[in-house]
Amino acid sequence: MDSRVFYKSALELEKLLDSGKLTSVELAKILIERTKSVENQLNAFISFDEEKTINEAMQSDGRRKAGKKLSNLDGIPVGIKDLIAEQGQPLTCGSKILQGYVSPYDATVIKRMRNVGCVLWGRLNMDEFAMGSSNENSYYGKVSNPWDVSRVPGGSSGGSAAAVASGETILALGSDTGGSIRQPASFCGIVGLKPSYGSVSRYGVVAFASSLDQVGPMGRSVGDVAALFHIISGHDGRDSSSYPIDKTNHTLESIANKTAKVIGIPSEYFGEGLDSGIRQAIENAIKFYEKAGHRIQKVSLATTEYTMAVYYVVAAAEASSNLARFDGIRYGYRSENVRDAIDIYYKTRGEGFGSEVKRRIMLGTYVLSNENFESHYLRAQKVRTLIRNDFMRVFEKVDMLITPVTPSTAFKIGEKSANPLQMYLSDIYTISANLAGLCALSLPCGLSHNGLPIGLHLIGKPFHEHEILSLGYEFEHAHDFKDMHPVI
Numbered sequence: 001m002d003s004r005v006f007y008k009s010a011l012e013l014e015k016l017l018d019s020g021k022l023t024s025v026e027l028a029k030i031l032i033e034r035t036k037s038v039e040n041q042l043n044a045f046i047s048f049d050e051e052k053t054i055n056e057a058m059q060s061d062g063r064r065k066a067g068k069k070l071s072n073l074d075g076i077p078v079g080i081k082d083l084i085a086e087q088g089q090p091l092t093c094g095s096k097i098l099q100g101y102v103s104p105y106d107a108t109v110i111k112r113m114r115n116v117g118c119v120l121w122g123r124l125n126m127d128e129f130a131m132g133s134s135n136e137n138s139y140y141g142k143v144s145n146p147w148d149v150s151r152v153p154g155g156s157s158g159g160s161a162a163a164v165a166s167g168e169t170i171l172a173l174g175s176d177t178g179g180s181i182r183q184p185a186s187f188c189g190i191v192g193l194k195p196s197y198g199s200v201s202r203y204g205v206v207a208f209a210s211s212l213d214q215v216g217p218m219g220r221s222v223g224d225v226a227a228l229f230h231i232i233s234g235h236d237g238r239d240s241s242s243y244p245i246d247k248t249n250h251t252l253e254s255i256a257n258k259t260a261k262v263i264g265i266p267s268e269y270f271g272e273g274l275d276s277g278i279r280q281a282i283e284n285a286i287k288f289y290e291k292a293g294h295r296i297q298k299v300s301l302a303t304t305e306y307t308m309a310v311y312y313v314v315a316a317a318e319a320s321s322n323l324a325r326f327d328g329i330r331y332g333y334r335s336e337n338v339r340d341a342i343d344i345y346y347k348t349r350g351e352g353f354g355s356e357v358k359r360r361i362m363l364g365t366y367v368l369s370n371e372n373f374e375s376h377y378l379r380a381q382k383v384r385t386l387i388r389n390d391f392m393r394v395f396e397k398v399d400m401l402i403t404p405v406t407p408s409t410a411f412k413i414g415e416k417s418a419n420p421l422q423m424y425l426s427d428i429y430t431i432s433a434n435l436a437g438l439c440a441l442s443l444p445c446g447l448s449h450n451g452l453p454i455g456l457h458l459i460g461k462p463f464h465e466h467e468i469l470s471l472g473y474e475f476e477h478a479h480d481f482k483d484m485h486p487v488i
């Protein structure tokens with residue numbers, strides 16, 4: 001067996017499992033070993049349960065032997081961002097306040113993966129409560145980028161991205177509120193999909209900003225990401241914001257089916273502040289699509305300049321309300337030297353939350369206060385509607401958009417941690433898809449002059465994941481970026 005089995009795609013591994021050349025238990029053991037050998041450099045996992053993982057793999061092998069394979073991902077290990085509830089497993093959200101908390105039930109996405117035989121492999125590191133763009137905000141330690149361990153993997157799903165990129169897992173789930181799947185996918189040279197708002201159930205997913213959060217798949221190929229998306233998406237009666245639409249097919253055959261599209265290039269996404277190497281890589285990708293027979297059209301999204309401000313009002317407001325439940329009574333950590341109930345709240349929250357989370361709670365409480373509600377929160381909601389309208393107007397003329405994912409490649413650990421505004425700008429190109437409820441894909445499209453991955457961003461209409469996956473696959477298939485791996 002090839003010594004780098006951990007770099008194979010899920011769909012390649014499926015064939016090996018079907019042929020009997022590899023068992024799911026062997027695969028799980030290979031990943032466990034790989035993880036143990038690189039974790040001291042990466043810190044991508046918060047916890048993992050070897051025995052449980054091998055046991056699930058064993059059950060998958062049994063099904064295959066009996067000719068009862070449940071799906072194309074039966075027996076394939078998937079790492080889970082540590083904000084998605086898996087029964088019996090720790091659920092920390094990267095926070096001290098949830099230290100020791102064990103989830104009593106499965107999130108809908110977990111249940112769906114179990115139902116098709118996925119092996120639920122370890123709990124992946126993340127910025128505390130998914131707030132961050134560098135994975136430096138985890139109580140359980142920073143995560144490093146496998147391409148250069150002195151650099152950040154991006155965030156908040158930095159553990160998921162680093163684990164996939166380094167071959168610690170085959171697939172992973174992340175979550176994206178303002179870019180947290182796409183930005184780390186781009187920094188680590190992998191593929192990440194932020195589904196349209198309402199495509200994937202949020203039941204059992206710890207909320208950061210409920211009107212923006214979406215769970216999505218991360219993997220090393222577009223086909224793998226499509227396969228996992230197919231499993232986790234679809235209506236769920238337990239999430240009132242889950243959208244009741246018929247499931248489209250996301251098999252490799254269906255996304256490999258080409259049709260000519262009209263692709264919009266929004267000028268506002270190519271202005272000042274964009275790294276020249278990234279600009280070049282995106283322009284090359286646009287030329288590729290043009291040559292392949294798609295029509296390229298320049299468009300304008302005039303509301304782009306307001307996205308950052310709107311996001312930090314809306315996301316902070318929702319976070320301050322969602323995080324009120326962490327009171328030291330119901331979940332996880334409780335401060336010890338307390339006088340009375342009020343003191344429990346103060347001390348537990350004071351000791352349990354990190355500084356970025358506190359910053360967001362304060363900002364959110366401020367914009368929701370009586371004096372500021374109308375001038376800040378309500379106004380932000382109105383501008384959010386204008387941003388969405390802007391996209392919908394453009395989508396009358398084009399099928400999808402191409403933009404960069406990030407203004408720079410992976411930055412150095414510590415480079416931006418003292419300057420929150422600089423850090424927030426990392427998501428300047430990704431945030432609008434969340435505000436407008438759109439789907440968006442990040443996939444590798446090159447390496448910078450210093451050997452760091454660059455991501456290509458395809459933004460699609462709500463519930464048109466199939467189209468961006470298909471266009472992403474076309475690019476991936478014609479290049480060999482998916483076979484580039486970090487040396488670690």
Ligand code: GLN
Pocket residue numbers: 130131132133155156175176177178179180181208315427
């Ligand atoms: N970096 C953004 C933030 O800190 C987005 C995070 C996310 O998508 N979860 O809020």
